[in-house]
Amino acid sequence: MSVFHSTVTRRDFMKALGLAGAGIGAAAALTVPQFHDLDELAATGPGFKRDWYVKERDLFNPTIEIDWGVMKRYNGRTQSQSTGVLQQYPSYNNGVDDRKAAGNAMAAARLANQDPGYSQKFQALNNGKNNRATYPTWTFTGTYSDSKSYGSTNTSLGLPKWTGTPEEAYNMFYSAMRYYGYTWLGVTEIEDHWRNQLFDLYSTTGTNSMYTFENVDAPYIAADPTGVSKEKWVIPTNVQIYGVAFSEAASPEARKCPSAISNSNNSIVDKASFLRNRMAGFLNVLGYHIFGNTGDQSMPLHTGIMGPLTGYAEASRQNNYTLTSENGPHHNDFTMLTDFAMSPTKPMDAGIWKFCAGCATCAKHCMGRAISLDKEPTYDIPTTDGLTSTFHNPGPKAFWLNWVACATNREACGGDCWPQKGGRMCWIQCPMGNDKAAMIHALVRTTVSQTSIFNSFFATMEEKMSYGIYEPDDWWKMSLPVYGQDSTIGAAKGGYAK
Ligand code: SF4
Ligand code: SF4
Structure with missing residues (x-):
């Protein structure tokens, strides 16, 4: 501070x-x-902080009174979460079978009657909640070919396929995703723009797949007829498919220190595999599927494209990394495909892309000189070492990143881009990534979204105030958010407001 x-x-x-x-x-x-x-x-400081009106009491003197004269060590074998212990009490045994049968009948009636709170969407939410990362290896076809491994389905519960408007579908899907731990959602309808210009032809070498479209009802996997990769992964065109991008807020606080934990991902980046299973369980109970994305190198849709096109983020000078209006570059994204018809989301303008043109703070802090310092973006992709930069795709008017310089610098710095093992400087120093909770940053974001006349001033002030980086050991003294992420992003009035 x-x-x-x-x-x-x-x-x-x-x-x-x-x-x-x-x-x-x-x-x-x-x-x-x-x-x-x-x-x-x-000012908050380290450790758990309560409101000012909460008083501290003496040790062994809680608000509940205790007779220390009679207190003895407890025998945990007699605790009541054991049926054997419960059965020692007549009132438990009295009518136990009838009671359980009545309870089961009540649960069945709630399901059959679709009582509020037990309706199909709550059954779906519960089924997804029960799906954790220990479920079967995910293949490209996802739950289209293996829905039974992901808990209940609509048919196993005796429910019809859910129907509703695309807006209702989006709201349900978004609420479930928030419940399971993700922050932003982008949705797009897969049509010719995507099929002809935006889908990769092949996944990363090693993942060995070719993406292709066929007039079929469900995705399938077969040998790649071109011989370039091992398999072709077929996306159906007989049913309307939607692309979804999930993005998880990550904490700027955890990354501002050059340290072993200040890499780009927070402690729960593996939540992506949890979420995949959970959204699968959720959709199966509604009668739909989710597929694609067998891992980081086989995302069906680029996150760098999905953010700007579906509006949870804008493009940035960092090129591959997009910036959200809530906490800049601090987010982890992954993409999937589904037959669940949701209303598409649209691109946003929070003034971020314009801000980047006058900022270049990340470029100045990039020791690898990988980020462009150009004043304006360009359609022309620069060569790298005199060779074609195969890692870029023409089309966008962008600030083009030199990925070779980035990789070289990170290799020279023990895996990251600071002389001692340390964080990604482009993320750490980005003014758009500073503490959302601070009033001044809210002011900057609001101003930037309305006018660009203060952009250069804001960029310089952020640099002068050195928000980006601080001593690693300061991290241990901070008031830290759970899981290293701000879960209030996108939650009106701190959450649960309508
Ligand atoms: S990760 Fe490091 S080397 Fe790569 S662009 Fe960012 S600051 Fe530069
Ligand atoms: S540091 Fe500045 S130029 Fe770089 S991504 Fe952030 S806002 Fe854009």
Whole structure:
């Protein structure tokens, strides 16, 4: 926090915008005790922090009273989560079979009657919840060919195929995805743009697959007739297929330190495999399927394309990495395909792409000189070492990244891009990735979305205030979000508001 009180304070920053005092007064009025500036308001420190009105009591003196004279060590074998223990009590044995039968009948009636809370969508949600990462190896055809391994299906529960509007479908799918742990959702209808221009021809070498479209009802896998790869992965065109991009918020806090944990992914990046199984279980109970994506190298749709085209993120100077309007580059994405008809989501404009043109902070901090310092994006893909840059696809007017320079620099730095083992500087230093909770960053984001006249000023101020990086050991002293991610992103009023 000390940097906030140094040469350029947040107050100075707000003064420069002609807004000094506006936010502070409002915040102080709501909060007891009074805060003198934004730094005090933001100060939290390490460990679990409760509200100011919660008092601390003495050790062994909780609010419930205890007679320490009679307290003895407890025999855990007599605890009541054992049926054997329950059966020692007559009231448990009294009518046990009738009671269980009545309970089972009640559950069956709730399902049959589709009672609120037990309706098909809740059955779907529950089925997905029970699917964890230990389910069978995922193949390209996903639950089209193996829905029974993912718990219940609509037919096993005696339910019809769910029907509703695309908007209702999107809302259900989005709610389930949030429940299972992901933050943003992008949806697109697979049509000719995707089939002819956006789908990869082949997956990464080693994954050995060719993506192709055929007039069939369900995806299937066969030998690749071109001989370039081992298999062809066929996407059906007899049914309308939708592309979905899931993106998970990751924490800027965990990455701002050059350290062994400041790599691009947080501690729960493997949540992607959990989510795949869970969304499969969810859709199966509605009578639909999810498929594609057998791993990082075989995403059916590029995340760098899906973000800008489906609107959960905008393109950035970092080129492959997109920026969300909530926390910039700090997100992990993966894509899949489904026959569940949802309303597509549209591209967004939060002023981020324009901001990148005047910023270039990531490029200045990239030791590998991999990120373009050009003032304007271009359609022309630069060569690399005088050779064609095969890692780029023409079409976008972009700031083109030199991937070879990026890889070379990371190899030279022990796997990352800082001399000692450390974080991705382009992510760490990006002003759009700074703490969403801080009032000043909310102000910057709002301003940037409306006008670009302050863009260069914001970019310079962010650099001067050195938000991006701090000493690794400071991380242990911070107030940390669970799982290294801000789960309130996208949750109105902190969550559960309608
Ligand atoms: S990961 Fe590191 S080397 Fe690669 S572009 Fe980002 S800052 Fe540069
Ligand atoms: S550091 Fe600046 S130029 Fe780079 S991605 Fe972030 S906003 Fe864009």
